[in-house]
Amino acid sequence: MKNKDLLPKILETGANELEIIDFRMFEVIENNDIYEWVLGVNVAKVKEVIQKPENIFKSPGMPDEVEGLAKIRDNVIPIINLAKWMKINEPENAGKYVIVMEFLREIMGIVIHEAKRIRRIKWTDIKKPPASIDEKLGGKVVGVIEIEDGKLLLLLDFEGILDELGMIKVFSLSEEIAEGIERKGHYNILILDDSPVARRIIKNILEKDGHKVYEVQSGLEGLEFLQNIYEEAQKEGVDITDKIQLIISDIEMPGMDGLTFTKKIKEHPEFSKVPVVINTSLSDKATVDKAKYVKADAHLVKFDTKDLLHIVHEYAIKK
Helix, strand or coil: CCHHHHCCHHHCCCCCEEEEEEEEEEEECHHHCEEEEEEEEEHHHEEEEEECCCCCECCCCCCCCEEEEEEECCEEEEEEEHHHHHCCCCCCCCCCEEEEEEECCEEEEEEECEEEEEEEEEHHHCECCCHHHHHHCCCCEEEEEECHHHCEEEEECHHHHHHHCCCCCCCCCCHHHHHCCCCCCCCEEEEECCCHHHHHHHHHHHHHCCCEEEEECCHHHHHHHHHHHHHHHHHHCCCHHHCCCEEEECCCCCCCCHHHHHHHHHHCCCHHHCCEEEEECCCCHHHHHHHHHCCCCEEEECCCHHHHHHHHHHHCCCC
16 A cells, blocks of 8 residues: 555645635624624644633733633633734624634634634645735734635734734743753754744744754745755855755745645755754644655654754754
């Protein structure tokens, strides 16, 4: 049996596909008309969709957008009111459901108005958002997808939203962590991530550890960057690994996801010399299996500073 026969269709890497939950938010606009926001989130980040808990306890010091804490299953998690964050006037009693999500090693609930359906889409169908929409939502739209009836489904940057609310742990290179790392050199590292928040965190950690960091926002940009680096190396009569010693790639990126990017890297006679680490907010087994399937050299869950630096010093090409 071939390897790909072991995986469901949606897990076949190179298909450049993902599944998203299509959910809706309703805004009361002029003349009491209702505007329907069509939003989406990757299924892999979603643990479940439930009715909004009755018992939500407000905790001191939380942002206004956080309704409080609720016990769901065995976890006490923050419940974020998405309508408040979006600054929309919602209909009365509209927030009846909660999407429970896990990423960046945290579990949280997002209050929504309606969960519509699951959609399978291609990363190539995800386009950059119109400036007016992106501005309306504070620059936190990572992409848009045209669906039926000419509507646009918006993919939100939940990492950016949480960072804005001050709910992302500060990931930094402390002296304690620094002392526990066996350093084997300083490297030129390419990072791919469509989230400005994620790029900033990774870049700060790596630069503080003494590495030079290049950053791009998608797999397509990553391939273009490597092609330019390869051409430079050829002109100078050196190997591509003299220019770049490690690649760290997110999975979820518009245009070309990180798994398809990695697959293309590993199939290229020159680019494949550079080790690739898959760095993602997803820690489920399916994601790990996908990373192995495309022959990624390692898999890392955002953002464990110690794990990140251990992997950098273990896998980067030593020059």
